[in-house]
Amino acid sequence: MKNTLFDKIFRDSNGKIVLAQMPNPPLIVWIASSLLKLIFPTGGISTVLDWLAFGSLFTWAWLELFQGVNYFRRVLGFVVLIGVIASRTVGIDALGYNAL
Template identity: 70%
Template sequence: MENTLVDKTFRDSSGNIVIAQVPNPPLILWIAASLLTLAFPSGKTNTVLDFVANASLFTWAWLELFQGVNYFRRGLGLAVLIGLIALKIV
């Protein structure tokens, strides 16, 4: 099989097209913590949950950026990482 840019962008090492995957633990933790922040809209619990959600999303994006199975997943990690940092700066 020829190793073109499209193949590197969307295929993993086995040749399967990978765009979405089963969520890994940091992404599951981000979803759970984000949903729990809706149940606790203010106070210390909200602050802790917000920190956990942001830290887990940062971890997921970092892992995707450096260990993603293809260029698409790595680009997705980079985009989320930049977006997360930009939202915290503003």
């Protein structure tokens, strides 16, 4: 099989095109904690959920950046990592709550 730029970007080591995968534990924790933040929008629980969501999404992005199965997944990890850091710098998270 010819190794084209498309193959390098979108195919894994088995030759399969990979754009999305089953969520891994950090992504599952991020989804769950983000949904729980909708139920508990204020108070101490919200603060804990906010940090849990941030930490798990940061971890997921870091893992994708350095262990992603193809270049697309690694770039996705980089973009999410920059977005997560930027959201903390600005102080507003994806759900519109003040993160600081």
